[in-house]
Amino acid sequence: MTAPRLRGSARHPLRRDWGVALELGSARTRAWVPGRGLITDVPTVTFGAGTTYPIQRGTIVDEAGCARMLQRLLGHRLPRRTRPHIVLTTPVLDGPAYRSAARAAVEVLRPRTVRTIPTARAVALAAGAGLSRPLLVVDVGAHLSEVVLLSGTGVVDARRAALGTGDLGAARPAGIADTVASMITEMLRQDRTSRTADALHRGVLLAGGGALRPGIVHDLSGLLGVPPRVVPAPHTAAVRGAARHLCALHGGGLGARPLPR
Structure with a gap:
């Protein structure tokens, strides 16, 4: 009997592209993974000497705290040895400062790529508005x-x-x-x-x-x-729109998974 062909091994595991759409809101943080849906929808808080709020009124005021929060929420949810593609929603008027702080915070997830999309644009995508x-x-x-x-x-x-x-x-x-x-x-x-x-x-x-x-x-x-x-x-419109953008950017690499609605 011919032995079955093994796909990958413990030493050389199969690589599979993963993607995560993120919405870092002042009140809630949401994450959407194509094929799995909304995996995180929780208050935007971090813990240390006490409970703190790393994002206030659309501004990241505690970059390190934001990174700790993302590690706590998502670190155990992503497969080991995976470097995800990330699409992140951003307020329109926060400009380079917000994008820079947000990109630095998500580095804790070891992303392969990080793209940002204005929240309003993500909402339009979620609604299917031309x-x-x-x-x-x-x-x-x-x-x-x-x-x-x-x-x-x-x-x-x-x-x-x-x-x-x-x-x-x-x-x-x-x-x-x-x-x-x-x-x-x-x-x-x-x-x-x-x-x-x-x-x-x-x-x-x-x-x-x-x-x-x-x-x-x-x-x-x-x-x-x-x-x-x-x-x-x-x-959840913003994070769903970000997920649609993620699928459009990496549709083939993400296994042509169905778009969120």
Whole structure:
């Protein structure tokens, strides 16, 4: 009898490309692995002398703490000897400082590659929204709200406010809706083209935990004059969109796994 062919060995294990989509939010950290789905959705906290919050209002304030958190959450979930491809969502207006700190933090996972994607772009991908026409994306998180105008593959304009659902103890839902509407109004006033107006007429794409609050959705609809289009499962839209981007970049190497919806 012919012995079966062994694929790999203990000394030379099979290499299999893995990918991880990451959302490092001020309130929650989420990770999505193609083929496995959402594997982590937990508060963004780290432990040492006490409980600390390494990301605040969309800014990484403790890079080392963020790395420790990622090691604790994901280090044991990735196969040994694997160097994953990572796609990381980033707030639009944090710029190079956030991307640099985030890339340094994820180095604890020994990535093969690290790509970043603006959160608004990831939301659009999760919603399957085409960008052949201008698109307004509103992301209302726990501690940060962003309004972003997308056109083609790029960010045309963006606004942010340090206000979110975590502030509802001090701010009414109408206060969040008012802030978002004010940012959109400012964009309309400063836009010398028709792109912002066209995107508003098309309908605002609403994501983040704030999209699960009926009061915010209702108030925003009244202020804008058009009902927002709420992304399915809006609280996980960013990480799912990052996973779609990951699959598009490394689809063949990741085993052509189904795209998240």
